[in-house]
Structure formats: C-alpha cells, structure tokens
Amino acid sequence: GQLPDLVIVGAGLFGLTIAERCAEELGLRVLILERRHHLGGNAYSERDPETNVEVHKYGAHLFHTSNERVWEYVNRFTSFTDYKHRVFGKYQGQVYSLPLNLALINQFFGRSHTPDEARALIAEQASEVATEDASNLEEKAISLIGRPLYEAFIKGYTAKQWQTDPTELSADIITRLPVRYTFQNGWFSDTYEGLPVDGYTAWLTRMSDHPNIEVRLETDFFAVADDYRGKVPIVYTGPVDEYFGNSEGRLSWRTVDLEESVVDTDDFQGTGVVNYNDQDVPWTRIIEFKHFHPEREKTHLPGKSVIVHEYSRFAEEGDEPYYPVNTADDRAKLLKYRELADAEPMVLFGGRLGTYKYLDMHMAIGSALSMYDNKLKPHFAEGVELK
Numbered sequence: 001g002q003l004p005d006l007v008i009v010g011a012g013l014f015g016l017t018i019a020e021r022c023a024e025e026l027g028l029r030v031l032i033l034e035r036r037h038h039l040g041g042n043a044y045s046e047r048d049p050e051t052n053v054e055v056h057k058y059g060a061h062l063f064h065t066s067n068e069r070v071w072e073y074v075n076r077f078t079s080f081t082d083y084k085h086r087v088f089g090k091y092q093g094q095v096y097s098l099p100l101n102l103a104l105i106n107q108f109f110g111r112s113h114t115p116d117e118a119r120a121l122i123a124e125q126a127s128e129v130a131t132e133d134a135s136n137l138e139e140k141a142i143s144l145i146g147r148p149l150y151e152a153f154i155k156g157y158t159a160k161q162w163q164t165d166p167t168e169l170s171a172d173i174i175t176r177l178p179v180r181y182t183f184q185n186g187w188f189s190d191t192y193e194g195l196p197v198d199g200y201t202a203w204l205t206r207m208s209d210h211p212n213i214e215v216r217l218e219t220d221f222f223a224v225a226d227d228y229r230g231k232v233p234i235v236y237t238g239p240v241d242e243y244f245g246n247s248e249g250r251l252s253w254r255t256v257d258l259e260e261s262v263v264d265t266d267d268f269q270g271t272g273v274v275n276y277n278d279q280d281v282p283w284t285r286i287i288e289f290k291h292f293h294p295e296r297e298k299t300h301l302p303g304k305s306v307i308v309h310e311y312s313r314f315a316e317e318g319d320e321p322y323y324p325v326n327t328a329d330d331r332a333k334l335l336k337y338r339e340l341a342d343a344e345p346m347v348l349f350g351g352r353l354g355t356y357k358y359l360d361m362h363m364a365i366g367s368a369l370s371m372y373d374n375k376l377k378p379h380f381a382e383g384v385e386l387k
C-alpha cells in the first residue's frame with residue numbers, strides 16, 4: 001500500500017506524543033508500530049475485571065511535573081485527580097513515613113527532636129565517613145545520613161533492589177540522600193501531581209485518536225523493517241542495542257517481577273505503596289492500587305483488594321527492561337550505539353529504550369516535544385534535512 005509520511009516504532013508516551021503533534025499540527029499521516037497487544041507502553045493500565053480496580057500493568061505510575069508546557073499538553077487529553085503520593089516503609093515491625101523526615105527520625109530514635117536537634121544528630125552520625133572518601137555505596141550513604149538510618153532504611157532495600165551487597169555497589173549510584181527536617185512527607189516536590197481521572201489507557205488512547213494516526217498492534221518493527229527503512233522517516237523508541245543487532249553488546253537493565261493477587265479484605269495496607277526495608281523479606285514493595293483512586297471507592301467491589309508484590313532483579317533476555325544499570329561498561333557501549341544512531345539515515349532515536357535513560361513520564365513527553373520542535377517540524381514544514 002501507500003507509504004505513511006512518518007513511521008513511529010513504539011506506542012509509549014514518547015511515540016504517542018510525536019504522533020499526535022505530527023498528525024494534529026502538520027497534518028502528516030502517521031503509522032505507529034507496536035509489538036505489544038496494547039498501546040501506552042509501560043504506562044498502560046487496565047481495570048481488574050473482578051474488583052473493577054485499575055491496575056498499572058508495568059508497575060505503579062504516578063504522574064508529576066513542574067514543566068508548564070508538559071502540564072498544559074497532557075491536560076488536553078485528560079484531567080487529573082488531586083491524589084498526592086505518599087510512601088511508607090516497614091522496618092522491624094514498625095511502619096515509618098518516608099522519605100527520611102522529622103516524623104521518621106523521631107519515631108526511629110524514640111523521642112521528639114526539633115529540626116535543629118535532628119540536623120545536629122544526623123550531622124554527628126554522618127561524620128563517621130567523609131563523603132569524598134567513600135569507596136562504595138554503603139560508605140557513601142553513611143557519609144550522608146549516618147549508620148543508623150543507613151542500616152534501617154537504605155541497606156536492606158538497596159541490597160534487594162540490586163541483589164548485591166551495598167559494599168559491592170558503586171558509590172556514584174547515589175549522589176544525594178535528602179533528609180527533610182520537617183514533617184512534610186509528600187513523595188514528589190513538583191508543582192503538579194495527580195492521576196488521570198478516567199485512567200491511563202483512556203488518556204493514552206485519546207492521544208492517538210486522530211484520523212491521520214494508525215496504530216498497528218502486535219507488530220514487531222523488525223518483521224516489517226524492509227517496508228519502511230530508508231523509505232520514510234522513522235522515530236524509533238525501542239531498545240537502541242536491539243536496533244543494531246546488539247553489535248556492541250547488550251546494554252544491561254534491571255527488571256521487576258510483579259506478582260498480582262486479589263486479597264479478601266477491603267483494605268490490605270491503608271495506603272498505595274509500602275516499602276519493605278528488612279533484608280529478609282524477599283519483596284521490595286507492595287502496591288495496593290485502590291488507594292490511588294479514593295474517589296472511585298463506590299465503584300470497587302467491597303471486601304476485595306488488588307495488591308502487587310514487587311521483586312527486583314537483573315534483566316535477562318526476554319525480561320522487560322525497566323531501569324538502566326548504567327555500569328562503566330554500559331556507558332562505553334552506549335557511546336558506540338550513539339555514533340551508530342547518529343549515522344543512521346532518516347531514523348531518530350528517542351524515549352527511554354532508544355536513549356537508555358530512565359525517564360519519568362513528564363520527561364518522556366517533554367523530550368518528545370523537543371524532538372518535534374527541533375527535528376521533525378523543521379524537516380516536514382521547512383525541508384530541513386533529518387538527522
């Protein structure tokens with residue numbers, strides 16, 4: 001058949017943003033190829049058929065941004081609830097309010113501290129190690145917050161996230177470990193925050209709802225690449241190493257195993273996210289999805305709740321790549337892939353997989369808007385060469 005004006009590989013937030021802008025503003029005919037059976041990438045969610053609770057299928061997704069342009073843009077497709085994200089952490093039979101804050105410090109050390117007293121206490125404990133002398137993650141963390149808080153709230157959790165003892169992990173995995181000397185326990189500190197009122201999939205479907213946009217699901221780009229490569233501009237948001245046949249070696253990722261279950265209670269844990277800091281508990285977090293939408297309470301099946309236990313590990317072939325590991329070896333490979341990507345004619349690489357970067361949703365959208373402004377619009381509207 002007739003070639004589209006633009007092919008996009010991947011129907012995640014990056015690809016959908018590019019598609020929407022090119023179809024809506026430039027009138028281009030856009031074809032999106034997506035290998036999964038659904039659009040939305042990792043932000044995809046669906047209602048659990050038994051309980052009617054919305055479940056985020058690739059891990060809990062909370063929208064937040066301080067970027068005015070991104071906020072205005074996303075509000076064209078959905079409105080947001082006033083949900084404010086908070087996280088709690090279990091350790092040795094107690095539940096603490098995270099991130100590290102005055103309530104946690106008071107509870108953990110068993111007495112009240114003024115902000116100044118708490119600051120002095122943590123500074124004294126952190127003086128055990130000088131930050132510039134830290135040679136691994138454990139020493140770095142102790143240098144920032146002291147040993148007691150490190151051992152309770154960082155050590156076990158980090159060991160489970162990385163399946164590696166923190167003394168074996170690089171110091172530069174953490175740059176800062178902020179401690180709030182207030183009772184403010186909102187997880188994000190962005191201007192805007194909330195969940196899409198009628199769910200992620202409704203939002204993401206609306207982005208693609210344009211007569212010039214065709215989404216072809218269950219279609220792997222590599223099975224049809226010869227039809228398009230070198231013939232039309234392509235925006236590729238899949239893994240950059242895979243595009244080049246892993247010629248420079250595979251980039252390493254961490255993945256998360258998500259074990260979903262329906263439990264026989266109205267309320268399993270009283271909040272959306274509880275971290276498990278004890279090292280002998282195998283999961284890192286439990287998510288209870290109904291708490292992300294308290295305004296939907298009457299629509300949820302009474303007496304039941306959907307929870308997910310999360311287990312973190314290194315990704316192997318065939319696993320979902322979630323977080324770049326980013327070793328020195330990975331960074332060296334990435335430089336070579338970037339050179340190959342720059343030299344690949346008529347193909348732009350974007351999104352978290354195409355750039356090997358952890359991107360929050362607002363960052364994926366912001367970066368797609370920049371690619372549209374700086375590359376695609378000049379090309380299609382003014383004939384500037386695509387590179």
Ligand code: FAD
Pocket residue numbers: 009010011012013014015033034035036040041042043058059060061062063064219220221222237238239256321322323350351352353359360361362364
């Ligand atoms: P993706 O969403 O990964 O989309 C890429 C798409 O490309 C996928 O659908 C994939 O199937 C498709 N694809 C790949 N290769 C091919 C191919 N060869 N052919 C066809 N299709 C292909 N962000 C937040 O802002 N808040 C959060 O709370 C949050 N929580 C997260 C939790 C987890 C566990 C993870 C992993 C991410 C989280 N994020 C969160 C980040 C969010 O998921 C990303 O910002 C978003 O997914 C980026 O969109 P993307 O389009 O770049 O990539």
Ligand code: NA
Pocket residue numbers: 126127128129130131142143144
């Ligand atoms: Na220190």
